[in-house]
Amino acid sequence: MERRNPYLILGIPFGTGRAGANAAFARRVKSLPADPAQARAWQTDLTWALQRIDAGPAAPEAEMGYYRMPADPGCGAPGEPGVFAPPPEPGPYDEAAVAAALVRLRAEAAREALRRELSRRSAQTPPPAP
């Protein structure tokens, strides 16, 4: 089992595509250590990592060979809506229809209240004398 992690070596989140891996490789190669031996070792690691990502499945979701960091595709961020994951767009609503429906609901609630109150008072009201 390969314990080295190409994503970790390149400093990119698990699931980054090949383009992202190439960009990370280019960035990292520019900042190699000054010590030539150390720089060579780093470059070997980076090259290995890039090759592994290139050789992996086209869809990173199917990759089973490397430890996933982050394990969650959202990079550990809470899965709430925002600019890049917008919530549903409900569209505009018909204000007149809403107003009319609200009037109806109020009237129904009023009638319901009246029914309850009338029933309550009825129970306390004997028939008047003839």
Place this chain on the structure above:
Amino acid sequence: MAEWCRSCGGESTGDEVCGDCGVPLDPPAPGGERTVRGVLRRRSAPRLGGAPLGARRAAAIDLIAQGRPLPAELDLTDHEIAWYRAHAAVNGGDLTAALDQMAKLPETGYAARVGLLLSVFPALLATRDCWPAAVAVLAPFVSGSDDAAAMVAVLGRTTPDVVDVARRYAGRSFGEGRRARALTAYERAVTGEADSVPGDLVPLLAPALLDRLAVAGVLSDLPDGLPEPAATSLRCRLGLATAEQTAEAGFAAEAARRAYLTGEAPGDRLGDGPDVRHYRALHDYVTTRRLREEDLRPGAREVIRLTDAVTIGFAGRRSVPDEVAADPTTWPRLWPNAAQGKLYPADGVAQRHPRFVLWLELCTAYPALRGGLWPEALRIAGRVGEAAQDPALRAEARNVAAYAYWQLGRVDDALRELGEAKGAGFAVNAMLVASSRNAAAALPHLAQIMRLAEDDQLREAAVRRVIEHDEPSATLVAIIRAALDLTVDDDLHQQLLALSFRHDRAWLATAPLPARRRDDRYFQALAAYEEEPSTAGLGEIAAALADLWRRPGRPAWVETETRRLTAGLAGLPETVDALRAVETLAQAGMLSLADRIRYRAFAGARQIATAEWSPRLGRPLPGEAALARAVDEYWQRSGELEADVLATVEESLAEDVRWAALTIGNTAIRFWNAFDKRMATLAQSAGRTWEENQPNEAARRQLVKDLEAHVDRSERLLRLTDGLTVDPQFRKDMRAFHDKARTTIPYLRRRTV
């Protein structure tokens, strides 16, 4: 009302006589039944008119109650009598009659009718037919009686001021009725005082109000029973409709959002409105990093611009402002820079967005992991894990800790950290950690991946890992069963079937596999055949395999299985009749010329040797026909066979034909040997007269025919040996028998005529 005029219905002025009509205000005299009996018994009709008014009124009430006619001498007005009748009808539960009588009262008189109807309001409410009449008799009192106004508001249905009436009569909040609660819940949700409307109240809201709630973002599910087209419209608003439905229903913004979320640019058919342009610009930015600020919505524009500034590559460190920290969907884009320690929260962000700061801190664990600084990584992960309230961040912190533990060789600790997290990614990590101990330890985690994976490719990758395991275990069996339910490619499915056949044959034989494929049929037939007792024949296996064979681009394993099946034919127990399987394989073109000749002859001879044959069948066994076809094909096409193949084919064919001829010849000889004895037996049971003896004669003739059929069959089989390498002595002996039989049969036939 203390006193009022029963004669005209007017209100009392406090005098003894009605100010309107001049009739005394005497109420009906007390005494009821006694009163009317006394009045009617002691006074004749002419004298009744002289009785006190109170007594007459009481008499009228009692007579009405008894259903008796009222004498004119009671001298009461029609209105008064109508009132007493209405009262009596109410007491008798007849609301229709009561309202009929009330309709006869003067419009504004007899205000006591309001109290009378209020006393029976529940019954009135339950009798919808009476509502219009009740409204008519109550309407004149609406302005002077809250009870009347309330009843008219309830029964009238069109009262415009019902809300005011209810507030006056029942209080401002409308009480605790379901509609009142629905109204309150709706208003609280729309104004942001509540997050949602309780589920039991949602069905009371009209579609327009549900739309409004969806727009406010406080409705997440579609209520049951909502009619069309309101249901489709609401489904679109909630993001529950398909992309097609959403676009067709005219929700361009939602359709554009759906396209963006699936990684596609919103199409032209959605138009070019500002919402669609926003999503096109967002898609461009996410896929190409091209920032078209002018098309983005103002709110998103600033967030994306600020995010971009801390996402691009830069030297040194940059602060993350509030706008970015407040939007968790920007965080994953920050990850590469955050993992390099290049980002820090701007002033005050730590206080305002503590979750973001914890997330940022966890990102600093990655350089530690990369550098192999395991204790440092564990320290960061531990701190974030303890402080984080958010489950996703806490799980990710444990994921970091698990990796560090794994690298330290502490597999149990790593698995413990991963064990509590829910998600396919964590299960993949647990599988990797566990498999470093041994391959079998990974199996439960593979099962978990298959259960949790939302991505088909990951699920399939897990299945591919599963098929690498061949050590039988309950976990493996359970995984294979689950995997056979999945939609995976044909090769993988076949490998699962082969595994199931090896480890779970009894289940496979009868498993109701969903969307049964052709290879399912083959492996299930094979499993059923191999089970004890076998519930399928070789013919079913061959038929399933032939079906696969005919498939264009058949997989290689079908040919392997065909070779396996044919190679096994020769070793089958003698009791197994393989002829149907061989014929199926031969007709499907699955056998070579040599195999076709060889296996047909073998299976035919095997059937001849084991199956019962009787001349009374009237036809040869299928095995005899197969054997004849094999011999025919051998003579017609033996030139196509290579010399060495030809030799083995000829040898096996000759042996099978000789064996069959011997079997059949022996059968015929045994019949011949028993013939005399059978004839003698028949002769002993001959009838005494010609007529009585007819059945016996027929039996004897049949016996001769049977002998002839046996000899015919034996001769036919012996002819198949012609030209084949068969012992000449065997042929000579058989021919001698045939000659003897042929010579004798005409004589026997004559004897039985």
